Amino acid sequence: MPRIEFVGGAKARDKAVDVxxxxxxxxxxxxxxxxxxxxxxxxxxGTCQVQVLxxxxxxxxxxxxxxxxxxxxxxxEGSRLACQARVKPGPGLVxxxxxxx
Ligand code: FES
Numbered sequence: 001m002p003r004i005e006f007v008g009g010a011k012a013r014d015k016a017v018d019v020x021x022x023x024x025x026x027x028x029x030x031x032x033x034x035x036x037x038x039x040x041x042x043x044x045x046g047t048c049q050v051q052v053l054x055x056x057x058x059x060x061x062x063x064x065x066x067x068x069x070x071x072x073x074x075x076x077e078g079s080r081l082a083c084q085a086r087v088k089p090g091p092g093l094v095x096x097x098x099x100x101x
Contacts, residue, residue, distance in 0.1 A: 022089035055094035
């Protein structure tokens with residue numbers, strides 16, 4: 001079952017959650033009160049940008065809308081938008097570090 005770990009946010013509230021079915025990352029963040037800030041929730045502002053430290057292959061590929069904003073943000077570090085990313089079902093570990101905190 002995928003485990004999602006949120007690490008290194010400025011608020012120092014590391015958190016982990018098991019997500020056997022995968023699903024929408026924004027819903028998972030809401031469920032566990034993950035230390036990821038959100039604003040627009042529609043791939044417009046970049047507030048929810050997270051660096052993927054591990055397990056990028058366990059996330060569905062970015063949509064065109066998400067990729068367009070990531071290209072504008074241009075951090076060069078393999079980041080995703082937590083309001084858009086979806087977690088695949090299956091085993092593994094995804095480690096995310098909020099960038100916007
Ligand atoms: S909350 Fe604005 S891009 Fe995700």
